[in-house]
Amino acid sequence: MRFSGLKILKEGLTGNRGWTPHWRDPDPKAEYDIIVIGGGGHGLSTAYYLARDHGLTNIAVLEKGYIGGGNVGRNTTIVRANYFLPGNSEFYSHSLKLWEGLEEDLNYNVMHSQRGLINLFHSDGQRDAFARRGNAMINQGDDAILLDRDGVRAHLPYLDFENARFPIYGGLYHPRGGTARHDAVAWGYARAADRRGVDLIQNCEVTGIDIENGKVTGVRTTRGAIRARKVGIVVAGRSGQVAAMAGMRLPIESHVLQAFVTEGLKPVIDHVVSFGMGHFYISQSDKGGLVFGGDLDFYASYAARGNLPMVEHVMEAGMTLMPMIGKAKVLRSWGGIMDMTPDGSPIIDKTDVAGLYLNCGWCYGGFKAVPGSGNCFAHLMATDRCHGAATGFRLDRFRTGRGLMDEEGTGSQHNLH
Amino acid sequence: MRITCPICGERDRREFYYQGAAIALARPAPDAGEAAWDAYVHLRDNPAGVTRDLWQHESGCSAWIVVTRDTVTHEVLDSALAADIGMEAGA
Numbered sequence A: 001m002r003f004s005g006l007k008i009l010k011e012g013l014t015g016n017r018g019w020t021p022h023w024r025d026p027d028p029k030a031e032y033d034i035i036v037i038g039g040g041g042h043g044l045s046t047a048y049y050l051a052r053d054h055g056l057t058n059i060a061v062l063e064k065g066y067i068g069g070g071n072v073g074r075n076t077t078i079v080r081a082n083y084f085l086p087g088n089s090e091f092y093s094h095s096l097k098l099w100e101g102l103e104e105d106l107n108y109n110v111m112h113s114q115r116g117l118i119n120l121f122h123s124d125g126q127r128d129a130f131a132r133r134g135n136a137m138i139n140q141g142d143d144a145i146l147l148d149r150d151g152v153r154a155h156l157p158y159l160d161f162e163n164a165r166f167p168i169y170g171g172l173y174h175p176r177g178g179t180a181r182h183d184a185v186a187w188g189y190a191r192a193a194d195r196r197g198v199d200l201i202q203n204c205e206v207t208g209i210d211i212e213n214g215k216v217t218g219v220r221t222t223r224g225a226i227r228a229r230k231v232g233i234v235v236a237g238r239s240g241q242v243a244a245m246a247g248m249r250l251p252i253e254s255h256v257l258q259a260f261v262t263e264g265l266k267p268v269i270d271h272v273v274s275f276g277m278g279h280f281y282i283s284q285s286d287k288g289g290l291v292f293g294g295d296l297d298f299y300a301s302y303a304a305r306g307n308l309p310m311v312e313h314v315m316e317a318g319m320t321l322m323p324m325i326g327k328a329k330v331l332r333s334w335g336g337i338m339d340m341t342p343d344g345s346p347i348i349d350k351t352d353v354a355g356l357y358l359n360c361g362w363c364y365g366g367f368k369a370v371p372g373s374g375n376c377f378a379h380l381m382a383t384d385r386c387h388g389a390a391t392g393f394r395l396d397r398f399r400t401g402r403g404l405m406d407e408e409g410t411g412s413q414h415n416l417h
Numbered sequence B: 001m002r003i004t005c006p007i008c009g010e011r012d013r014r015e016f017y018y019q020g021a022a023i024a025l026a027r028p029a030p031d032a033g034e035a036a037w038d039a040y041v042h043l044r045d046n047p048a049g050v051t052r053d054l055w056q057h058e059s060g061c062s063a064w065i066v067v068t069r070d071t072v073t074h075e076v077l078d079s080a081l082a083a084d085i086g087m088e089a090g091a
């Protein structure tokens, strides 16, 4: 089933009774060429690009819960290419370009909205840092505009410009940044992968990885053993546990990140805005809810919920920046489990086990990476060579100390990102 | 989440600084080699369940504390002064 304007019109007029399921619900086969563990955004996009770009279709995605139940359906949906360091910069640039053609490619409306992202700064030092970041973005071929105070006011008249403690000096404007509907991204990739013959197997938890003579031979699951020539681990916050099934310890600590959404309001916040003097960022969903969040709770956690101190901090920071939101009622808050690396940058690499590949460490920023990560990981799994946009994401950079990508410049240590 | 400082008693989590896994107490010898240092600085067991991590009672008595905690429920099970536990305990 393909979507078209005509089909939508017809269904709309006939009670929407003609839609069929978007993907099959197959039982696992005994053997696949490639198994992707994890049906989040990255696992689904990996399977899709393996099929689209490398002609491989004997593939299964094994998901322990349901498609879209992990972080891919829990994030605050920001899509941007404003990274600073070589290694990250070209990767996110590549990913944003894939976003820009994604809806046509998948024949699915993921509601990608390039509404513009503005990162505010509040001191001379911050202005210098953002000017430098903006130059790096422009050098990479992406877009960045340094706004002064009046420039920010023209876009965001509702901010508290009188705040004496945290004066607004300006902002770095990234017009191609924006948001997308997160579930739709999962569903769109799932449907597109399924249509190319990929088996999406839900309620199928991987419980073991079989290795013989240093080579992967398959996995054990709650739905039986499945053989495979190649296996990719793409399980975000659960990376440590699944890698342990192959005897690996990873440079990953799992942390909880919270997010919040208010009742639906009329359009009021047109961009994605982040505060530079506290952890707070916000956008408004197309349904009208204000979607916002802050920083990690900052302790290792597998609870998909956080604690109150970070809730309080996020609310305080929001009220400091834009007091107008004070009367909006928060409807829901939740948390997701983040796979944090010491330097805050991801890993797309082979492992020491032949045929076993690793994609993890996306920290709190892996939604924007969904197209790029799947594209580069599929390339690695299919060809055994690193994709040109992801050469920096090596696993051994921690052991050797070469090629660490610490965007925040705080040090390569677990509790600092 | 509230954490019990062995000296000050049960306090708000905000009074404490989180350092990370208690492996931090088991610092290798300077010449232990790349693998040992990589394991110490970067690699983590990262358990879903009971873990031991190192916190400092930063806004209280400044003591370093090893907290035994459940990462799934956020329940704090035990805490002890790092000074009483010694180096090997972090392993």
Ligand SMILES: Cc1cc2nc3c(=O)[nH]c(=O)nc-3n(C[C@H](O)[C@H](O)[C@H](O)COP(=O)(O)OP(=O)(O)OC[C@H]3O[C@@H](n4cnc5c(N)ncnc54)[C@H](O)[C@@H]3O)c2cc1C
Residues within 6 Å of the ligand: A037, A038, A039, A040, A041, A042, A043, A062, A063, A064, A065, A066, A068, A069, A070, A071, A072, A073, A074, A075, A076, A077, A078, A079, A204, A205, A206, A207, A234, A235, A236, A237, A238, A242, A257, A258, A259, A293, A334, A335, A336, A337, A338, A362, A363, A364, A365, A366, A367, A368, A369
């Ligand atoms: C609150 C919050 C806000 C965020 N905001 C943003 C943002 O604005 N912009 C941005 O770019 N990023 C953001 N992120 C980060 C982003 O959501 C993640 O980095 C990204 O979704 C992780 O990749 P994924 O989609 O593949 O993960 P997931 O969707 O978590 O997929 C992993 C899947 O693996 C499955 N799995 C685990 N173990 C097993 C097993 N043993 N067997 C089978 N399956 C298994 C899980 O069930 C899960 O479905 C945010 C995250 C959170 C929590």
Ligand SMILES: [Zn+2]
Residues within 6 Å of the ligand: B005, B006, B007, B008, B009, B057, B060, B061, B062, B063
């Ligand atoms: Zn104390």
